[in-house]
């Protein structure tokens with residue numbers, strides 16, 4: 001195992017220092033370190049963050065390997081500064097059994113680029129009719145702790161209650177895609193001025209807010225853990241604020257795209273901007289950014305959703321919802337939040353690692369800590385070129401935009417997965 005000496009890097013909230021990485025851990029931290037045989041990485045002007053952790057990634061394998069594989073998605077994640085991702089269950093077959101979650105987990109280990117933590121489905125086949133074998137998935141080699149029907153809402157309140165009750169035994173968490181399906185039938189974009197002007201069926205904010213309100217009450221009643229996926233409206237923030245003030249065990253995430261892009265993008269009719277929940281208004285964005293800084297929203301999660309060309313480059317009405325996110329998330333966060341590194345580390349690494357129960361991730365570099373970290377050049381600016389992304393898909397909403405920040409290196413348990421901004425394997 002090679003040792004790495006990262007010279008003159010700024011840890012979060014600290015002065016530039018050297019980090020010696022050896023045998024999978026941060027061996028030493030201090031100025032002027034030396035180590036025979038270590039590969040030296042000059043990190044002057046760069047920042048060392050704990051490796052990023054994504055609570056919401058679609059890796060598409062098994063079933064849609066034309067859009068993404070565990071390996072290609074893992075490479076995209078490493079290039080984005082991630083050391084762990086939670087893989088959503090809406091694959092084909094659905095990850096609703098111990099067999100499928102173990103398959104995804106094993107594929108992640110084989111790729112060896114990030115830790116892939118499978119999320120299990122809440123209901124069989126994501127059909128919303130009966131509970132999947134949550135216990136078998138929790139007991140499997142994949143040790144599933146987060147369950148979600150993401151892509152679909154667990155709309156039946158009785159099923160939602162039973163799911164929350166079930167996972168309480170092993171301190172699991174139900175991650176809800178909050179969308180009251182009766183209020184979003186045929187929806188194409190955010191319901192508001194722009195949808196009226198374009199004549200497209202709207203997805204009203206209240207369809208999200210109503211489910212979150214119901215679910216925080218259910219979680220409170222059961223005393224169980226709820227996580228709300230991709231919060232997108234100012235009203236949802238208020239519901240979460242009240243629930244947290246009462247002590248409900250609820251956490252929430254926001255995506256990079258919901259922090260940066262508004263529903264006006266739909267005016268282009270370019271389906272790359274079609275996503276679920278839809279892009280909202282400038283007022284929603286302002287509320288989401290404030291909630292993130294305040295801690296009402298706990299986490300930035302990518303909702304990385306690769307789609308094959310034929311599913312995306314078609315008429316708006318027929319296009320699948322979803323956007324790529326892994327390779328651009330840190331840059332969008334930096335653009336939106338500025339160089340508030342402690343906040344970025346908190347929302348993109350420490351807190352998501354804690355929610356997912358991923359010990360060894362989300363830890364700032366210190367002697368003896370597993371060397372899961374990423375090194376960022378905050379001064380770099382880059383133009384996003386879809387053709388240069390490691391994902392198998394090309395549906396980035398940031399094409400040809402200039403964004404700040406560049407991932408220079410990522411280490412997974414002391415081994416580089418990215419060096420000089422390039423994937424190592």
Ligand SMILES: [Zn+2]
Nearest residue numbers: 150151177229
């Ligand atoms: Zn979703």
